[in-house]
Amino acid sequence: MTRDPSQSSRRRFIKISTAALAAAPFAGVLLTKAAEAAEALSESDPTASALGYKMDATKAPNRKDKTSVCGNCSLYSGKPGATDGPCSIFGGKLVSAKGWCSAWVKKA
Ligand code: SF4
Numbered sequence: 001m002t003r004d005p006s007q008s009s010r011r012r013f014i015k016i017s018t019a020a021l022a023a024a025p026f027a028g029v030l031l032t033k034a035a036e037a038a039e040a041l042s043e044s045d046p047t048a049s050a051l052g053y054k055m056d057a058t059k060a061p062n063r064k065d066k067t068s069v070c071g072n073c074s075l076y077s078g079k080p081g082a083t084d085g086p087c088s089i090f091g092g093k094l095v096s097a098k099g100w101c102s103a104w105v106k107k108a
Helices: 005-037 046-050
Strands: 084-086 094-096
Antiparallel strands (some): 084 094
């Protein structure tokens, strides 16, 4: 007994379509999470404000170590040379590599 190739193809199409429909809501969640992670941290964010975050470290009045910036903080995970990158204490929001806040910890 031989199978009709068009029926096999139709079954495969239905399986793929069903899987795609089932996965669609999760794709939206993943895209939303990615967008949240790429959001820039605002100086007016309540936590950022409490920690004295400034996008320009030279404008942070509580900064004592003049070499300290987000780019050399252990909580910063931006790529070398990038203008900004994620900060772990702000849930991965982007901070300026030349920024600073009072939670700064020297990168080892
Ligand atoms: S914890 Fe570090 S990387 Fe994050 S904002 Fe403060 S100084 Fe910048």
